[in-house]
Amino acid sequence: MGLVYYSSSQAIRISGLDSNDYKIISSIVHILMYGGLAALAIISFYQSGFKLKKSCLQGFLLAIVYGVTDEYHQSFVPGREMSFGDWLLDVFGSVLAVCFLIRLSTLRYFKDFFSKAE
Numbered sequence: 001m002g003l004v005y006y007s008s009s010q011a012i013r014i015s016g017l018d019s020n021d022y023k024i025i026s027s028i029v030h031i032l033m034y035g036g037l038a039a040l041a042i043i044s045f046y047q048s049g050f051k052l053k054k055s056c057l058q059g060f061l062l063a064i065v066y067g068v069t070d071e072y073h074q075s076f077v078p079g080r081e082m083s084f085g086d087w088l089l090d091v092f093g094s095v096l097a098v099c100f101l102i103r104l105s106t107l108r109y110f111k112d113f114f115s116k117a118e
Contacts (some may be wrong), residue, residue, distance in 0.1 A: 036063035
C-alpha cells in the first residue's frame with residue numbers, strides 16, 4: 001500500500017507521450033498495482049488461517065476500498081484528480097487477482113499451497 005500511496009502522491013510528468021499513450025500506460029499500471037495489492041492481501045489473509053473464499057472476499061474489499069481512499073487522496077495532489085474511471089480499473093485489477101488465485105488453487109502444482117481451499 002505504501003508504493004501505491006507514494007506513486008499517487010507524485011505529480012504527473014509526461015515527456016514525449018501523447019495523451020492516448022499515457023491513458024494506456026496509466027490503465028495498465030492501475031490494473032497491475034491493484035491486482036498485485038489484492039493478490040498480496042488475499043495470500044496474507046489465507047496464510048493467516050482464513051479459508052480461500054473468505055480471503056478472496058477480504059482481499060478484494062481491502063483493495064477496492066483502498067482504491068477509493070487513494071482516488072480521494074489524489075484530489076489533493078497538484079496535477080492529479082479523483083477519477084471514477086481509475087477506480088473502476090482498480091476494481092478490474094482486483095477481480096483479475098481473485099480469478100487468478102482461485103484458478104491457481106485448482107492446479108495440481110499448487111494444491112499443497114492451497115490445501116485449506118474448499
